[in-house]
Amino acid sequence: MEQIHILTRLKRQKQSLVLPLTPNQKLLGMGVLFAISFFGSFCFGRYPVSLSQLVRILASSVLPIEKTWTPAMAAVVFNIRLPRIMLSSMVGCCLSVAGASYQGVFRNPMASPDILGATSGAAFGAALAFLLGASTSVITISSFFFSIITVMIVYYIGKWAPGRSVMNLILAGIMVSSIFTAGTSFIKLVADPNNELPAITYWLMGSFSAAKQYEVITIAGPMLLGLLPLLALRWRINLLTMGDEACRSMGVNPEEVRMIVIIASTVITAASVSVSGMIGWVGLVMPHLCRKIMGNNYTYLMPASMIFGAVFMLLVDNISRNLMATEIPIGILTAFIGAPFFAVLIFRRDSENV
Numbered sequence: 193m194e195q196i197h198i199l200t201r202l203k204r205q206k207q208s209l210v211l212p213l214t215p216n217q218k219l220l221g222m223g224v225l226f227a228i229s230f231f232g233s234f235c236f237g238r239y240p241v242s243l244s245q246l247v248r249i250l251a252s253s254v255l256p257i258e259k260t261w262t263p264a265m266a267a268v269v270f271n272i273r274l275p276r277i278m279l280s281s282m283v284g285c286c287l288s289v290a291g292a293s294y295q296g297v298f299r300n301p302m303a304s305p306d307i308l309g310a311t312s313g314a315a316f317g318a319a320l321a322f323l324l325g326a327s328t329s330v331i332t333i334s335s336f337f338f339s340i341i342t343v344m345i346v347y348y349i350g351k352w353a354p355g356r357s358v359m360n361l362i363l364a365g366i367m368v369s370s371i372f373t374a375g376t377s378f379i380k381l382v383a384d385p386n387n388e389l390p391a392i393t394y395w396l397m398g399s400f401s402a403a404k405q406y407e408v409i410t411i412a413g414p415m416l417l418g419l420l421p422l423l424a425l426r427w428r429i430n431l432l433t434m435g436d437e438a439c440r441s442m443g444v445n446p447e448e449v450r451m452i453v454i455i456a457s458t459v460i461t462a463a464s465v466s467v468s469g470m471i472g473w474v475g476l477v478m479p480h481l482c483r484k485i486m487g488n489n490y491t492y493l494m495p496a497s498m499i500f501g502a503v504f505m506l507l508v509d510n511i512s513r514n515l516m517a518t519e520i521p522i523g524i525l526t527a528f529i530g531a532p533f534f535a536v537l538i539f540r541r542d543s544e545n546v
Contacts, residue, residue, distance in 0.1 A: 215492040218485060222499040226281075229506045233277045236510045239268045276403040279411075280509040281502040283400075283468045284478075286415050286460035288501020289494055291475025292482070293422055293457045296429040296490060297450050298358055305461040305475040307362065308454070309369035313342025314465040315396055316372040319379040322392045328402070331395075332466045336414070339462035342372055347454065357447070361454075397521030398469035400509055411463050418460035419498075421452055426490040429453060433488070471505075471523050473530025478504055480537050 213221070234246045241249075245261050249269050252259070287305050294303040305311065317338025321331040346368045350361035376396075383389040428449045431439045439446040465471070482496040505522075508529060512520045 215486060215489075219492065219495055219499070222496060222503075226499050226503050229503045230277060230281060233506050233510055234269060234273050236514050237268070237273065238514075239265070241265055241269060241273075271405070275405045275408050276400045276509070277506065278408050279403040279467060280400050280505045282408070282412065282415055283464040283471065284474055284501040284503070284505025285498045286419065286464045286501070287471065287474040288478040288482075288497045288504070289419065289422060290457040290461045290464075292479035292490070292493055292497040293429065293453050294475070295479055296433050297453050297457075298362065299433055299435075300362075301480070302476070304472075305457070305464075306369070306472070308346045308365040308458065309342040309372060310339045310458050310461040311465050311470055311472075312369040312372040312376070314339035314462060315470055316342075316376045316379070318395055318466070318469070319376045319383075319392045322388050322395070323379050323383055325388075332407070332410075335466035336462045338372075339465060340458060342368055343454070343458040343462075347451075358450075394521065395469045396523070398471040398523035398526075399512075399519070399521050400468060401513075401519055403467075407467050411467050414463040415460050418456040418458075418463070421456040422460075423494060425449060425453060426494040429490045429494075433490075469521075469523065471526055473526045473534070474501055474504060477530045477534050477537070480534070484537070484540075 231243075231246065235241055235243055245265065246269065248257055249261055249266055251257055252266075253270075290305040291303065294305065294307055295301055297303075298307070300307075314335040318331050318335040320338070321334035326334065346361060346364045349364035349368070350357055353360045353364070380389060380392055383392055428439075428444055431442055431444050432446060432449060432453075436446040439449070461475075478501045479493070479497050482493055482500050486492045486496045508522060508525050512522055512525055
């Protein structure tokens with residue numbers, strides 16, 4: 193009996209150490225963390241830029257400030273680091289929220305942005321463009337186009353196949369994804385081993401090293417086009433997680449909502465992969481981490497996934513470009529960091545269910 197009282201007292205002490213924050217307060221804290229990560233990323237790199245100089249350089253674009261920095265320092269901030277930091281934030285945000293959306297739509301915690309083959313199609317499109325000797329912009333367009341085409345094929349196969357539509361989509365995604373993966377492997381087989389093959393291989397590993405301002409501007413439109421419906425429908429995704437019957441009882445058409453969410457998630461996934469290459473684990477791990485903090489309510493889970501995805505990608509990109517003399521591809525780092533982190537979440541979940 194005494195042991196039970198001790199355990200109860202320890203449990204209360206543990207709970208008292210955690211501040212009772214509302215979801216909006218948690219989102220505000222996440223926003224502050226993102227701001228620190230965003231502006232702090234400017235100070236990391238082989239060309240040093242102090243925080244005070246960074247503030248003055250950024251403020252000089254809108255205010256008449258006396259220049260106390262070199263032209264090279266301004267060029268590094270505006271032409272190299274700003275596009276890269278913005279692009280990594282946008283990609284991390286989109287991949288994370290796409291993963292959260294797919295997990296809600298399919299009611300599957302293992303769902304990720306590549307569940308319907310979007311990334312496999314993007315890889316095939318990029319590899320084909322490399323094989324044909326296309327320019328960087330054409331490679332991006334080809335990757336985006338084939339990513340959309342892949343998911344369209346998956347959707348129509350899943351729609352017309354007999355049986356449960358959700359399961360059909362998953363099975364069709366596996367099938368079509370394997371076909372495009374085989375196509376990518378064939379392109380690598382016939383590609384020039386001196387020029388084309390290394391470029392394809394490096395693109396498939398993911399990187400932001402070639403980020404340009406025009407890429408940020410160009411890709412912002414499709415990303416915004418996909419993010420807005422997901423944010424507007426996030427309370428309906430809550431209903432999807434409860435099943436189709438619950439949706440219909442609330443006057444919501446589950447097939448229509450599911451189609452809109454899949455289209456929007458595909459657009460932002462395709463846009464992200466087309467400019468960054470193959471980056472895994474972000475869309476799988478970040479939503480789970482946000483569930484630990486925010487709970488399963490998609491009203492707060494979606495914006496939390498956006499913020500944490502951007503923060504995670506910024507941190508990984510900083511490691512990528514500063515850890516070694518040669519830049520490490522992003523896809524390698526996300527796998528090294530994401531897989532063990534996901535294992536920790538699994539074990540913590542199991543211990544909490546005991």
